[in-house]
Amino acid sequence: xxxxxxxxxxxxLIAAIRDRLRAAGAPQRSSSAILGSGDDAAISVDVGARxxxxxxxxxxxxxxxxxxxxxxxxxxxxxxxxxxxxxxxAEASEAYVxxxxxxxxxAEDCLRIATGMxxxxxxxxxxxxxxDLTRSAILFCAVTVVGNAETPEALVRRSGARPGDAVAxxxxxxxxxxxxxVLERAEIAAELEPRVAEELRLRxxxxxxxxxxxxALAGAGARxxxxxxxxxxxxxGHLAAASxxxxxxxxxxxxxxxxxxxxxxxxGAPASKLIAGGGxxxxxxxxxxxxRVEAATDALARLGVAxxxxxxxxAGAGVGLRSGDGAGIDxxxxxxxxRR
Amino acid sequence: xxxxxxxxxxxxLIAAIRDRLRAAGAPQRSSSAILGSGDDAAISVDVGARxxxxxxxxxxxxxxxxxxxxxxxxxxxxxxxxxxxxxxxAEASEAYVxxxxxxxxxAEDCLRIATGMxxxxxxxxxxxxxxDLTRSAILFCAVTVVGNAETPEALVRRSGARPGDAVAxxxxxxxxxxxxxVLERAEIAAELEPRVAEELRLRxxxxxxxxxxxxALAGAGARxxxxxxxxxxxxxGHLAAASxxxxxxxxxxxxxxxxxxxxxxxxGAPASKLIAGGGxxxxxxxxxxxxRVEAATDALARLGVAxxxxxxxxAGAGVGLRSGDGAGIDxxxxxxxxRR
Numbered sequence: 001x002x003x004x005x006x007x008x009x010x011x012x013l014i015a016a017i018r019d020r021l022r023a024a025g026a027p028q029r030s031s032s033a034i035l036g037s038g039d040d041a042a043i044s045v046d047v048g049a050r051x052x053x054x055x056x057x058x059x060x061x062x063x064x065x066x067x068x069x070x071x072x073x074x075x076x077x078x079x080x081x082x083x084x085x086x087x088x089x090a091e092a093s094e095a096y097v098x099x100x101x102x103x104x105x106x107a108e109d110c111l112r113i114a115t116g117m118x119x120x121x122x123x124x125x126x127x128x129x130x131x132d133l134t135r136s137a138i139l140f141c142a143v144t145v146v147g148n149a150e151t152p153e154a155l156v157r158r159s160g161a162r163p164g165d166a167v168a169x170x171x172x173x174x175x176x177x178x179x180x181x182v183l184e185r186a187e188i189a190a191e192l193e194p195r196v197a198e199e200l201r202l203r204x205x206x207x208x209x210x211x212x213x214x215x216a217l218a219g220a221g222a223r224x225x226x227x228x229x230x231x232x233x234x235x236x237g238h239l240a241a242a243s244x245x246x247x248x249x250x251x252x253x254x255x256x257x258x259x260x261x262x263x264x265x266x267x268g269a270p271a272s273k274l275i276a277g278g279g280x281x282x283x284x285x286x287x288x289x290x291x292r293v294e295a296a297t298d299a300l301a302r303l304g305v306a307x308x309x310x311x312x313x314x315a316g317a318g319v320g321l322r323s324g325d326g327a328g329i330d331x332x333x334x335x336x337x338x339r340r
Numbered sequence: 341x342x343x344x345x346x347x348x349x350x351x352x353l354i355a356a357i358r359d360r361l362r363a364a365g366a367p368q369r370s371s372s373a374i375l376g377s378g379d380d381a382a383i384s385v386d387v388g389a390r391x392x393x394x395x396x397x398x399x400x401x402x403x404x405x406x407x408x409x410x411x412x413x414x415x416x417x418x419x420x421x422x423x424x425x426x427x428x429x430a431e432a433s434e435a436y437v438x439x440x441x442x443x444x445x446x447a448e449d450c451l452r453i454a455t456g457m458x459x460x461x462x463x464x465x466x467x468x469x470x471x472d473l474t475r476s477a478i479l480f481c482a483v484t485v486v487g488n489a490e491t492p493e494a495l496v497r498r499s500g501a502r503p504g505d506a507v508a509x510x511x512x513x514x515x516x517x518x519x520x521x522v523l524e525r526a527e528i529a530a531e532l533e534p535r536v537a538e539e540l541r542l543r544x545x546x547x548x549x550x551x552x553x554x555x556a557l558a559g560a561g562a563r564x565x566x567x568x569x570x571x572x573x574x575x576x577g578h579l580a581a582a583s584x585x586x587x588x589x590x591x592x593x594x595x596x597x598x599x600x601x602x603x604x605x606x607x608g609a610p611a612s613k614l615i616a617g618g619g620x621x622x623x624x625x626x627x628x629x630x631x632r633v634e635a636a637t638d639a640l641a642r643l644g645v646a647x648x649x650x651x652x653x654x655a656g657a658g659v660g661l662r663s664g665d666g667a668g669i670d671x672x673x674x675x676x677x678x679r680r
Contacts, residue, residue: 049385054470056472087381134401138477140476146392227380
């Protein structure tokens with residue numbers, strides 16, 4: 001063995017990342033994960049059915065450093081992937097992480113990514129069961145997440161909405177898009193209450209996957225569910241298409257995070273663009289039989305999460321998104337291939 | 341809905357990729373995959389235990405176009421990931437693909453990646469159960485693969501080698517590294533028989549995961565197994581470390597692909613560098629109780645795959661890699677963070 005290089009090589013860095021994940025509190029095993037990182041593959045057994053989803057965060061597309069720090073990159077990469085499991089009503093179990101590391105990235109920054117990811121893994125009881133480290137011209141985190149359910153039928157798909165269902169959304173919208181404006185335009189940030197500006201920033205930098213709410217909604221009889229990553233207009237469209245139904249939404253009913261309308265006004269943009277078209281809020285859009293709404297609302301209230309009815313499912317296709325004065329707005333959200 | 345753009349957007353491209361995968365013969369379902377791509381997550385059920393592994397191919401690091409064409413990029417990305425399942429003795433079941441797409445990449449080239457991936461999926465009965473498409477400054481394919489086994493114990497880990505075991509390797513080594521030289525140096529390619537040069541090129545451009553051989557070796561009692569992606573020296577080191585044992589290998593026993601020594605001679609490099617340090621051959625390195633070697637050899641012969649005994653496991657640590665004249669060589673392979 002030659003003397004250690006100034007910066008660690010692949011295998012040393014992998015070992016250091018494992019240490020950092022452990023230090024951040026990431027669980028080392030779960031009911032289904034048997035052997036974690038360190039072999040050709042991770043070994044796991046199932047508890048019924050599993051949901052698997054993939055999501056990538058790419059430098060220059062989904063984030064820049066700054067305003068993100070590397071810990072937040074790790075946090076957001078895992079949180080965004082877990083949001084898809086929330087939308088299935090799955091219990092998050094394992095994550096696999098592929099990290100593309102530019103030559104100029106210090107090992108310590110790479111370990112900060114692990115710290116952020118480990119903190120989110122700790123928060124949600126997720127085992128980081130495997131990973132891969134590779135050189136890349138740009139920093140990327142490609143994350144695969146696996147969740148469990150007792151049966152395949154217990155998982156909530158996008159396709160189950162029926163005419164007559166109520167359409168509801170968790171939490172508040174628009175914060176992530178407004179947060180991006182606040183991060184990029186200091187003169188707008190300066191006009192806001194510091195606490196409001198900080199909440200908006202954090203909504204963009206450190207999103208929270210609605211895993212507990214997703215499980216509760218599945219338990220309360222959710223018929224169809226999707227997470228809001230592309231903007232509620234676009235994601236409602238995906239749910240409508242998968243369900244072969246139409247979603248009629250009332251713009252004035254959408255729950256809006258504090259400060260979003262002020263940011264829109266300062267930026268000279270329609271507030272609906274941030275609220276309905278902005279994406280990355282990672283709230284859940286759900287349809288429920290009307291008689292289930294009260295129980296679902298109560299279940300979420302126990303988790304401290306608001307559930308707001310914003311419209312209904314009708315026969316037809318597509319999404320209607322209308323404000324009180326009857327004017328329609330463009331419900332399109334963002335397209336991952338067009339972004340920035 | 342506005343008129344379609346010249347190049348398809350994210351959702352159109354995903355639909356076109358699905359069509360292309362189907363056209364290439366990629367299976368649409370398996371015994372364990374229930375719902376494929378198109379929801380927030382794929383749904384699957386288990387048949388006992390599963391092995392999960394991730395592997396990424398990054399432009400400028402693992403490939404360039406040319407010499408690769410986009411179909412070969414798709415082929416190699418899935419093949420390299422499946423090789424890790426081969427090394428576990430798992431039956432390949434599902435794959436999830438995250439594609440980073442540069443703005444300048446034509447949609448048709450993106451679909452060629454799907455064609456190549458679909459062909460490998462078809463060959464090995466793998467369902468491409470989910471995926472994600474994102475904009476990226478460089479092209480990357482991050483692949484997650486899932487394989488099945490009846491029990492966790494049926495999966496072969498790196499850690500089971502015991503002193504006295506025979507060490508064996510499938511197929512032939514050095515071809516992928518020599519193929520890279522042939523692709524990059526036309527004057528060396530010109531000195532080789534065209535058929536030999538073409539076989540070397542294909543070894544680099546279109547590697548084959550040893551899935552059937554891995555299953556057969558698991559069935560024949562393999563104690564420890566790893567695939568050769570970093571070079572046999574480095575990968576033997578990983579297996580030795582995981583097993584807390586030492587591997588004594590005879591360089592002169594290593595099976596070498598036709599043309600590798602000629603390429604080394606023409607390039608003025610030691611042949612051992614290509615054979616033992618080159619990586620990407622995706623053969624399997626396995627340890628077996630000596631009395632199991634004959635049955636394992638016969639089982640692989642039925643698949644048309646050679647199994648060559650190249651050394652033995654001893655007490656101790658690390659890897660000894662010696663040539664007949666007693667000279668040791670540096671067994672280090674390549675480090676993903678140092679490459680190119």
